Amino acid sequence: MQAAKILILETSTHNNRLNKDQFRKWGFEVIQRICDDGVLQEVLRMEPQLIFVQTDDENIPKLLDCIKHARLQMKLKETPIVVQLPDKGNTTKEALFSAGVTQCLLEPVSEIELKECINSLLKQVELKNRLEMTRRALEESLHKINRQRAELDHHLTLAAKIQESLIPQNLIQVPFCNFYCHFQPSGKVGGDIYDIFMLDDRHMGLYMVDVMGHGVASSMLAVALSEFLVVDVNRGTPLKRELDEAPYYEIVSPVEVIHYLNKRFSFTKYQHYFTIFYMVFNVETGELRYVRGAHPEPLLMRQDQTVETLNAYGTPIGFEFSQGYEEGILQLQPGDRLLVYSDGLLELEDDMRQPMDYDKLQHMAGEYLADSNGQGRPFAMNFKQMVDHQSRLKDDLTMIEMVWQP
Known part of the structure; x- marks a missing residue:
């Protein structure tokens, strides 16, 4: 010294x-x-x-x-x-x-x-x-942290743009169906993802995925799922399979899709699990077949002002114990309205700081039908004011509302 x-x-x-x-x-x-x-x-x-x-x-x-x-x-x-x-x-x-x-x-x-x-x-x-010396070292560390944070924010912004680009922007190609969609991650990127697409001339597919947690890791898995759940048979999609005879394809049933995803995206491999709602809808006849892997129960608001839940049983995707998935089948009537949402909706709070729950959601749906008879602005827009009053979303929020009008 x-x-x-x-x-x-x-x-x-x-x-x-x-x-x-x-x-x-x-x-x-x-x-x-x-x-x-x-x-x-x-x-x-x-x-x-x-x-x-x-x-x-x-x-x-x-x-x-x-x-x-x-x-x-x-x-x-x-x-x-x-x-x-x-x-x-x-x-x-x-x-x-x-x-x-x-x-x-x-x-x-x-x-x-x-x-x-x-x-x-x-x-x-x-x-x-x-x-x-400590002060200078701290200043250097803070400068380094701020530089890394700015770089991370830049990359997260790019990731958010990529994720946003995967959200369907134009849904007019689905015959006889009108949609209202809302997607809002709790951070720059989130674990929610959805898509709406035509499986053939008569059948529409719709899925909503909610990956455990939120942030970069959840967003990466959500993006991977969106790239995996495509309609292109040549890319090995689990949604359709090739046949040797006309029409040379077969639409895979929702329950088969869920079983495949459960094997493909195991928790052991990805250290994440996710919930999913997947449905196949005949836009001409109104037949709806769906499966629900622990996803929140969608609401079906009938023209006769009754409210039903799509509650077929299913566990989260990724666990070996997951089994016994039920495939639900419903018949829609013209003007029926379907609301599919992620659990971020149930995290919203009203003006009294009371959280949303299934009972309150169904009660609001009943009031909506009584006031508007299912006509006018979408039911999901009732939650926009609640979203605007949240200081920060606790979880990613996604809503899809579909009206069948053949």
């Missing part, structure tokens, strides 16, 4: 080696100079950890001027300055302290007192230096 550097300044040419020899005996590096007009620049180059001044009464004015100039230099602003005064120097202490002196010692000074004073001040210098 490098010895502390002490500068001894004298206000006269009298060479007093007593303190110089004592400091060296204690293991300090010692430099001795005369306090004159040219010494300040030399002191700045030396960068001592402590300045010790020996003076007499007649040289006090010169010393005060020297100290005041030293304190104006940034490098010497915090350097301890100890002044050793004659035994009658009490009257000059106030002026010295005002000029920037750290400690005044009156002669005679004992060895123990001098050593304790010097060691104490040097320890303070060491602690200040460590604190400054």
Whole structure:
């Protein structure tokens, strides 16, 4: 460890080696100079950890001027300055302290007192230096963190754009069906994903997936699922299979699709599970076949103002114990309205900070049918005001509302 550097300044040419020899005996590096007009620049180059001044009464004015100039230099602003005064120097202490002196010692000074004073001040210098180094290291760390956060935000923004691009934008190609859709992740990216597509000229497919949690990992799996659940038979889709005879394809039943996904996306492999609602709908006859892998129960709002839930049994996708999926079959009537949603809807709170639940949701659906008879603006728009009043969504929110009007 490098010895502390002490500068001894004298206000006269009298060479007093007593303190110089004592400091060296204690293991300090010692430099001795005369306090004159040219010494300040030399002191700045030396960068001592402590300045010790020996003076007499007649040289006090010169010393005060020297100290005041030293304190104006940034490098010497915090350097301890100890002044050793004659035994009658009490009257000059106030002026010295005002000029920037750290400690005044009156002669005679004992060895123990001098050593304790010097060691104490040097320890303070060491602690200040460590604190400054820590502050600088913290500033560098914060700068690095802010830079990494800005880079992460940039990548998350790009990921959000990719995820948004996978959300269907144009649904007019589905015959006899009108849609209202709302997608809002709780962060920049989320674990919800959905798609609506034609399996052939008569059959529409619709799925909604909610991956456990939210954030980058959930979003990546959601994107992977959207790329996997495509209609292209040539890409090995689980939604359709090729046949050797006309029409050369077969639409896979919803329950078979779920069983396949449960094997393909095991929790052991991906460390995530997800819920899913998948349905196949005949747009000409109104027959709806669906399966629900632990996804919230969709609502079916009938034209006769009754409200039903699509509650066929199913467990989350990804677990080995998952089994016993039920495939539900319903017959829609013209004007019937279907609401499919993720559990982010049930996390919404009303003006009284009360969360949504199944009973409240069905009650709202019944009031909607009674007021509008299923006509007018979509039922899902009733939740827009609730969404706008949330300080932050607790979970990703996705809603799809479909009206069949053949």
